[in-house]
Amino acid sequence: MTDKDIWRLDAHEIAARTRTGDVTVEEVIGDAVQRMNAVNPDLNAVVQSCADTAIERARALDKARAGGAEPGPLHGVPVTIKVNVDQTGFATTNGVPAFKDLIAPDDAPVVANLLKAGAVVIGRTNTPEFSFRADTDNPLHGRTHNPWGRHVSPGGSSGGAGAAVMAGIGALAHGNDIGGSLRFPAAANGAVTVKPGLGRVPAWNPSQKAERGMLAQSMSVQGLITRSAADLHLAMPSLIAPDPRDPFHVPLPWQGEALDGPIKVAFSREMYGYDLHPEVDAALTAAHDALRDAGYDVQEVELPDVFDAGRTGYRALMGEVHTLMKTDIDTYGSNTIREIFGTYFSEFPPFEGDELLAMMAKRSHYARQWSLFLEEYPLVLTPFQPRPFFGPDRDTQGPEGVDEVLGCAVYSYAFNFMGLPAACVPARLANLDAGPQPIPVQIVARRWREDLAVDAAAAVEARAGRMCEELWQRMD
Template identity: 45%
Template sequence: MSELWALDAAAVADLTRSRKVSCREVIVSALARLDAVNPAINAVVRPLHEEALAAADAADRAAADGKALGPLHGVPVTTKVNLDQAGCATDNGVTAFKDLIAAQDNPTIANLRRAGAIVIGRTNTPAFSMRWFTDNALHGLTLNPWDRTRTAGGSSGGAAAATAAGIGAIGQGNDIAGSVRYPAYCCGLVGLRPTYGRIPAHNFTATGKRPISSQLMAVQGPLTRRVRDARLAFAAMAAGDGNDPRWVDVPLEGPRPAAPIRIAMVVDPDGRGDIAPEVEAAIRQAGRWLQDAGYRVEEAEPPAFGEVIDLWARLAMDDVIAALEPAVAQYGDDGIKTALGYWRDVFPAAEPRGILEALADRDRLLRLWQLFLDERPLVLTHTSAALPFEVGQDVIDAATTARLMKAQSTQLAVPALGLPAVSVPTGATGRVPVGVQLIAGRYREDLCLDAAEAIERRAGVLTPVDPTA
């Protein structure tokens, strides 16, 4: 048998539920891996050894007593420091919030625990969770286990680096502009951004109003090493909770589209250019693999793709910056202050009427995309147009920030319409992973995951990896 820490969530759950291994054995192995590799990457910023071992012992007693066991029984997971977890700080990478201790779990974390998962540590995020680089003055820089000169992604960079290095089988993340999908891409993982409203979340420590952009676009999602784990984690996280008024009760699987399922392959959305050769090659390779798997892959672009890409900034940039600026000015570190300043340089303030017009346009664009997705249920494109960025690129100047934003175009388009998407690796170029993104219509995460699994069967599973020196 492989080392227990290296097994995926499905394999661990099979072993623990059948009582072939104990939950304590699994968690001891997971914590040993954390101790061995985390110092090299700084992904887990609050290990939870005692709590995790106590939870493992409780899970083993439940099994011995014949109690019903959850689908993630004994599976080691990590949670992000921007979500409430009872007894832990919801610090969001900000020094001033290091003592903001949550009294109860966010529904997302509560759902994972109810499914039997055991939290072994809390993972890093950039200050205020608003950069594609996971670095802050409180916890420091998280390094990509593949290549320490490249970002682990953000804002769920700690979750991605930990999962890729074998620290936990599932990393909990969240995504408003790519914060699950981009770290997954950077670290060679599967990253699922569910449909808006799928997974309930609420931070009880939050005292202010949730910005409109967050209400419309922020979602929770898992980062995993295999697609089958993404399915398990998604199902567990999606259980209903009245604390989130956005949650919708929709089946996790929909009717099967007519075969062959058509996939629209988009190499260069809206013809904006600057697609890295390795990224284009990954998209085309994934297209061939999907064709071999029985899909019909066609080069076709959803309507008004450029408008959808630009919609994120029209809807959210002023709202996000307005919400962040006072807090960043008072509590932010140098990194977020500089990065946010360049955002404002790239996206000057607009009139409030512009946001209302963007909301009206969103309705029109979502209708056009849904009609397109009725005919072609999946879109295959890039997660990022560039290979994972070199560390610190967003604090250089406004021109570099604009280039980064351009590379992330499809990450922004998906949340603007509230659609589901999955980032899945296709291989590596040197020591840098590369992958693609699959987008589907609302509530069709199942179609994204099915296609991602077809890619995974050909690409193989790239992680866990040992951190580079």
């Protein structure tokens, strides 16, 4: 590797080299920007470049280090920020043309924490309108493409983040997740992520005019999409640093107490009436074997009902969305997003009134069931979706399309509703008729134990290999 290939380095490798002075931050960021300029025009993953301010910050970090300042744990690591989160001086567009001039007055906690740790923002990444699709396209910034090819969606709503980090645009990509928006893009692009549990990462947008609904507050989390599990272990301790602007943040350390081994992993192939595609089945088997060989005690068992928890949670969320967001969607949204939401409301009939309050209360019932289950099995290995990732605009194709995108994805949003952490990691690369694409699995963990999920993801990654090297060969 030459210094012109610095963009290929993972975040932990970049931080190690910049902290020792083996390479300057300016060199790292310069190469990252060159990579962004080379591949982003074809992908449209980054919709606003921060190159000028990134180079200025890189020089300032180099100068500070030369003057004796202690480098942060993410010193010089290039990152991207999703356009639905505040970054001082930039528009928080959320993919909506009417919001193109909504300039953030201050950094959101997640941005502030990354900067405090020494990271450098090189660009802002795309999201669908209102960040409420599992695909990424909008009338303001356009469509993001998957670097594996245009036969497969880049996922959403953090689709720009997933496509960017896997294409080599920055070593870390910020994203968020209310029903799968970190895990869908990780799954689609072959990246690694962990959806943090409730209260783990401080969150708030200084530009917002009103507080979000209670389910949005309790289901939505901030996180990172990376190319390796090791980078989650490096970066998440910085991301979870406290911020008083989030009064419900839980200030626990990233690394929990070691568990007596071997750690028991509950394993299920149950898909609640959906057929499991052979490639997904093969990925689950590969992950099962990887965890077993790494010393985990993997047992195929019956799980507490995921389908009921997931459907109840998403119908409750749709009830809140219908009450608090529908006016904005109708006023500012495109015909496409209005039609998609119409199908959402049909697929997930919104709970209303007393029933909505009752189903919000029932959230504790599901969470308690899982809390008791996770006492015996600290980790759970599941499918993420029953079939390989869908193509672009599948969710615009009526009820059948929305069912393939979201209806079958109960393993995703069920754990948002219960506030439990869940990692997503590729376990297999499938060569399908339409083209190659990664096949992921999901690993759920006990509350506050994201580190256990990431450890298990690393074990799967060690067996399956990292998808980025294969992808870069294909891109070149």
